[in-house]
Amino acid sequence: MKKIVLVGKPNSGKSLLFNQLTGLRQKVANYPGVTVELKSGRFEQFELIDYPGAYSLSSLSRDEEIAVSKLNDALQDPATALVICNLDATRLESSLMFGLQVQALARRQQKAVVFALNMADELQRFGHQLDTVALSAALGSPVFAISAKTLLGIHEFRQGVLALASAAEPAVPSADHGDEQALRDLSRSLSRQYGIQASLVLKNQNRIDAFMLNNLSGGLAFLAVMFLLFQSIFTLAAPLMDAVEAGIGALAQFVTGFIGAGTTTDFLNDAIFGGVGSFLVFVPQIMMLTLIIGLLEDSGYLARAALICHRPLSFFGLSGRSFIPYLSGHACAIPAIMAARTIESPRKRLITMMTIPLMACSARLPVYALLISVLIPERAYLGGLVNLQGVAFFGLYMMGIVIALLVSLMLSRFVISRDEKSDMPFILELPNYRLPHWKPLIVRVISAAKSFVYRSGPVIFAVTVLIWLFGYFPHDAGGLEHSYLGQIGHFIEPVFAPLGLDWRYGVAILMSFLAREVFVGALGTLFGIDGADENIAGLAANIQADGLALGAGVGLLLFYVVALQCVATVATIRAETGSNRIAVGLVVGYGLLAYALAYLAANLL
Amino acid sequence: MTAHTTAIQTPVRHTLWDAPKKASVLVVELLAGLNPLVVNRLREMGLEPGQQLLSLGRGPFNGPLVVQIQDCVYTLERQVAQHILIQPQL
Numbered sequence: 031m032k033k034i035v036l037v038g039k040p041n042s043g044k045s046l047l048f049n050q051l052t053g054l055r056q057k058v059a060n061y062p063g064v065t066v067e068l069k070s071g072r073f074e075q076f077e078l079i080d081y082p083g084a085y086s087l088s089s090l091s092r093d094e095e096i097a098v099s100k101l102n103d104a105l106q107d108p109a110t111a112l113v114i115c116n117l118d119a120t121r122l123e124s125s126l127m128f129g130l131q132v133q134a135l136a137r138r139q140q141k142a143v144v145f146a147l148n149m150a151d152e153l154q155r156f157g158h159q160l161d162t163v164a165l166s167a168a169l170g171s172p173v174f175a176i177s178a179k180t181l182l183g184i185h186e187f188r189q190g191v192l193a194l195a196s197a198a199e200p201a202v203p204s205a206d207h208g209d210e211q212a213l214r215d216l217s218r219s220l221s222r223q224y225g226i227q228a229s230l231v232l233k234n235q236n237r238i239d240a241f242m243l244n245n246l247s248g249g250l251a252f253l254a255v256m257f258l259l260f261q262s263i264f265t266l267a268a269p270l271m272d273a274v275e276a277g278i279g280a281l282a283q284f285v286t287g288f289i290g291a292g293t294t295t296d297f298l299n300d301a302i303f304g305g306v307g308s309f310l311v312f313v314p315q316i317m318m319l320t321l322i323i324g325l326l327e328d329s330g331y332l333a334r335a336a337l338i339c340h341r342p343l344s345f346f347g348l349s350g351r352s353f354i355p356y357l358s359g360h361a362c363a364i365p366a367i368m369a370a371r372t373i374e375s376p377r378k379r380l381i382t383m384m385t386i387p388l389m390a391c392s393a394r395l396p397v398y399a400l401l402i403s404v405l406i407p408e409r410a411y412l413g414g415l416v417n418l419q420g421v422a423f424f425g426l427y428m429m430g431i432v433i434a435l436l437v438s439l440m441l442s443r444f445v446i447s448r449d450e451k452s453d454m455p456f457i458l459e460l461p462n463y464r465l466p467h468w469k470p471l472i473v474r475v476i477s478a479a480k481s482f483v484y485r486s487g488p489v490i491f492a493v494t495v496l497i498w499l500f501g502y503f504p505h506d507a508g509g510l511e512h513s514y515l516g517q518i519g520h521f522i523e524p525v526f527a528p529l530g531l532d533w534r535y536g537v538a539i540l541m542s543f544l545a546r547e548v549f550v551g552a553l554g555t556l557f558g559i560d561g562a563d564e565n566i567a568g569l570a571a572n573i574q575a576d577g578l579a580l581g582a583g584v585g586l587l588l589f590y591v592v593a594l595q596c597v598a599t600v601a602t603i604r605a606e607t608g609s610n611r612i613a614v615g616l617v618v619g620y621g622l623l624a625y626a627l628a629y630l631a632a633n634l635l
Numbered sequence: 636m637t638a639h640t641t642a643i644q645t646p647v648r649h650t651l652w653d654a655p656k657k658a659s660v661l662v663v664e665l666l667a668g669l670n671p672l673v674v675n676r677l678r679e680m681g682l683e684p685g686q687q688l689l690s691l692g693r694g695p696f697n698g699p700l701v702v703q704i705q706d707c708v709y710t711l712e713r714q715v716a717q718h719i720l721i722q723p724q725l
């Protein structure tokens with residue numbers, strides 16, 4: 031298949047354009063360095079390839095390095111039919127330079143080039159008319175003004191790209207603009223002539239930044255945003271969670287009432303509604319988390335947050351650029367570890383990757399939520415503004431972050447050596463503030479919920495069924511304690527006894543090494559078999575009735591804060607660092623630390 | 636005591652780090668000492684002698700500097716900003 035490559039500066043709207051042309055859903059967000067690997071999709075009869083953004087052909091960070099080296103490969107490749115150079119039309123001066131460099135390179139390899147001047151909707155808002163005909167004559171390659179957001183000019187662009195890519199003779203750039211210095215002069219003069227005034231575009235941005243980056247108001251705004259983020263995951267999702275729980279309860283009542291008592295009903299109640307159901311309750315939280323992180327990503331604030339965090343993070347051996355991977359690690363560690371590619375200093379990148387697994391990812395959410403509702407009474411203060419359980423949630427998130435910072439500090443002081451590239455400085459572009467792009471955001475929230483269910487659902491289902499079978503039979507032996515599972519459980523109990531936990535928790539913990547959220551499903555099933563009154567989905571109440579000591583409960587929470595129980599994360603770390611030792615070392619190290627903390631809590635509290 | 640006011644003019648070297656907030660300044664020189672890759676990047680960002688910059692002040696807690704170069708706003712950490720020699724624009 032013939033290929034079309036899509037390159038340009040970071041945050042210039044390449045991925046949104048890619049999504050519009052291919053119908054796929056690559057991640058789009060308002061900060062530089064979102065795409066960190068090549069992504070391809072089908073655009074009519076062509077393969078369209080979305081690249082990581084790059085400022086220049088001489089790369090600083092890993093994602094740029096990938097963009098530049100793969101661009102060189104693509105230019106050598108006879109299958110490459112067209113290079114789309116995507117520029118931010120509102121910032122011609124700073125983006126034309128890279129465009130011209132790419133154009134010169136393509137010309138040397140006799141490849142066709144087309145310029146897409148994206149974000150034309152914003153130009154329109156300022157009432158600026160872009161003379162694409164004159165610009166295209168000056169550049170020696172076709173130019174289209176488009177908006178990947180409002181689809182302005184996209185139809186013509188599609189036609190143009192298809193025609194250029196299928197032409198028998200490639201539309202090689204007609205003009206040679208000379209050496210680097212000549213390119214720089216040209217980009218300057220063209221942007222003066224055709225571009226919009228910088229002061230106009232940056233006026234709002236600079237005004238908001240005067241507040242957001244001010245010493246006092248900026249610091250307070252940062253703290254407020256972070257607190258709201260973590261608090262609202264809990265509080266805003268709570269009513270929805272209650273609704274799901276009630277729904278599952280009602281469904282269980284209805285179905286089991288229909289079937290009547292017996293083994294089938296026991297199975298449905300314990301394994302399906304108690305096990306799988308108790309995990310579905312957390313879907314609203316996953317959606318809320320995705321929504322809020324998505325809002326932040328769209329707003330443009332994250333680059334500011336990175337700036338604000340740079341100095342404090344530097345103290346711990348990290349960079350301001352570690353902030354965004356850390357934050358997205360709260361949804362899932364895997365993309366976060368990939369996102370660390372944008373950190374220029376390899377050393378800081380490594381430390382960031384090694385500590386991301388401590389961020390409270392969404393798989394921990396169900397575990398936290400369950401144990402919090404067991405251990406912490408539901409109480410609200412300040413007229414419902416502050417909720418005690420919400421505060422506990424916030425505390426757990428903070429604990430993950432604090433431990434990550436301490437581990438980073440240790441790694442940077444004692445473990446990971448410095449090299450000449452280790453002091454690559456912090457330089458970050460601050461993007462324009464933007465309102466959320468609602469449609470993709472909603473789609474993203476829904477697909478987060480779906481993938482949570484599809485990814486964990488089958489595992490949880492299998493585990494709960496297995497646990498139920500082994501825990502229910504032999505049925506006449508006298509309950510769970512004497513079941514097959516009980517016998518196995520008693521065998522492993524000594525490992526967990528020092529943590530103040532009985533074998534049921536032990537089984538759930540072991541099972542959660544498949545996926546953390548399995549913990550909830552497994553416990554749900556175990557307590558379902560045990561529960562006399564078949565109180566479905568009220569797992570927290572069941573555990574409370576059964577009695578979980580505060581120390582052991584807190585220990586259990588600490589265990590989940592620290593332990594690295596995710597096969598996919600370990601695999602990603604291995605792939606990104608190329609080191610088995612690091613991957614295995616992290617599992618063992620965090621495992622031991624988790625156990626030690628749980629032990630201390632169980633015995634001191 | 637006689638006041639010896641023979642002014643030995645040691646030129647004060649202003650770097651971008653010390654530029655006042657909202658000040659428009661001109662780049663005079665990039666000082667040696669930065670990684671060549673970084674110097675190259677700074678040049679491509681437009682940080683060349685003669686380029687006009689708008690300093691937007693430092694981030695909270697004496698954090699990195701925020702500066703407008705051409706049509707982009709960047710944040711530069713102290714170590715970089717101190718290698719950029721400037722003069723106030725008249």
Ligand SMILES: Nc1nc2c(ncn2[C@@H]2O[C@H](COP(=O)(O)OP(=O)(O)OP(=O)(O)O)[C@@H](O)[C@H]2O)c(=O)[nH]1
Binds near residue numbers: 058
């Ligand atoms: N107003 C407007 N915003 C746009 C347009 N295209 C993209 N954006 C926004 O610009 C931001 C960056 O878009 P992306 O598609 O992630 O940019 P990218 O070039 O892929 O960025 P990297 O992957 O970091 O290199 C997002 O907030 C988009 O919503 C557009 O045509 N108009």
Ligand SMILES: [Mg+2]
Binds near residue numbers: 044057064065082
């Ligand atoms: Mg992208």
